[in-house]
Amino acid sequence: SQQGEEDPQALSIQEGENATMNCSYKTSINNLQWYRQNSGRGLVHLILIRSNEREKHSGRLRVTLDTSKKSSSLLITASRAADTASYFCATPKETSHSRLTFGEGTQLTVNP
Amino acid sequence: DAMVIQNPRYQVTQFGKPVTLSCSQTLNHNVMYWYQQKSSQAPKLLFHYYDKDFNNEADTPDNFQSRRPNTSFCFLDIRSPGLGDAAMYLCATSQHQETQYFGPGTRLLVL
Numbered sequence: 001s002q003q004g005e006e007d008p009q010a011l012s013i014q015e016g017e018n019a020t021m022n023c024s025y026k027t028s029i030n031n032l033q034w035y036r037q038n039s040g041r042g043l044v045h046l047i048l049i050r051s052n053e054r055e056k057h058s059g060r061l062r063v064t065l066d067t068s069k070k071s072s073s074l075l076i077t078a079s080r081a082a083d084t085a086s087y088f089c090a091t092p093k094e095t096s097h098s099r100l101t102f103g104e105g106t107q108l109t110v111n112p
Numbered sequence: 113d114a115m116v117i118q119n120p121r122y123q124v125t126q127f128g129k130p131v132t133l134s135c136s137q138t139l140n141h142n143v144m145y146w147y148q149q150k151s152s153q154a155p156k157l158l159f160h161y162y163d164k165d166f167n168n169e170a171d172t173p174d175n176f177q178s179r180r181p182n183t184s185f186c187f188l189d190i191r192s193p194g195l196g197d198a199a200m201y202l203c204a205t206s207q208h209q210e211t212q213y214f215g216p217g218t219r220l221l222v223l
Binding site: 031033035040041042043044045048088090098099100101102103104105107 | 116118143145152153154155157160162167200202204206210211212213214215216217219
């Protein structure tokens with residue numbers, strides 16, 4: 001199965017609520033990245049967490065990484081309608097760190 | 113200030129008619145990537161250039177080719193587009209093998 005699998009596939013919440021998305025991966029990594037994609041647009045890098053880090057914050061984003069479980073989570077606090085997008089985790093391929101494998105993504109809908 | 117630019121944003125071609133998509137960057141990054149993304153799916157890497165070195169993914173069809181004439185520009189050539197090649201094509205760049213910077217994408221429609 002695929003490196004970088006995410007759940008849930010889709011998440012619908014109300015504005016002001018928190019959104020949590022999870023990502024699992026299979027091989028050893030030196031970093032894990034989260035990207036956001038608005039409908040019909042390119043991806044935007046959100047945050048990179050290194051394998052020796054357990055938690056990282058950026059504004060309303062909080063990312064955790066558990067290398068023993070090969071999993072990561074992205075938490076968006078106090079969500080806004082503008083956070084509606086697809087969120088992808090990505091991990092470098094073992095054989096070439098230039099290349100990323102993207103998860104299938106979580107479609108987040110934040111209702112006003 | 114656009115950093116990764118893709119042209120055109122929308123491209124319509126006919127079945128079997130060659131098409132070229134272009135990507136340019138102002139970041140001076142040494143790595144450039146082409147991804148194919150179909151609806152509600154993850155981006156799928158087609159190939160990438162590390163400087164002038166071309167790296168093809170094992171499952172990228174021969175129908176897809178790429179050129180990188182200089183650091184700033186990279187092209188995706190689809191020699192004989194089929195209906196299954198209709199997708200969003202994303203160009204990205206990176207330096208030091210970490211964060212990738214994506215262009216807005218070109219949506220390809222094959223009639």
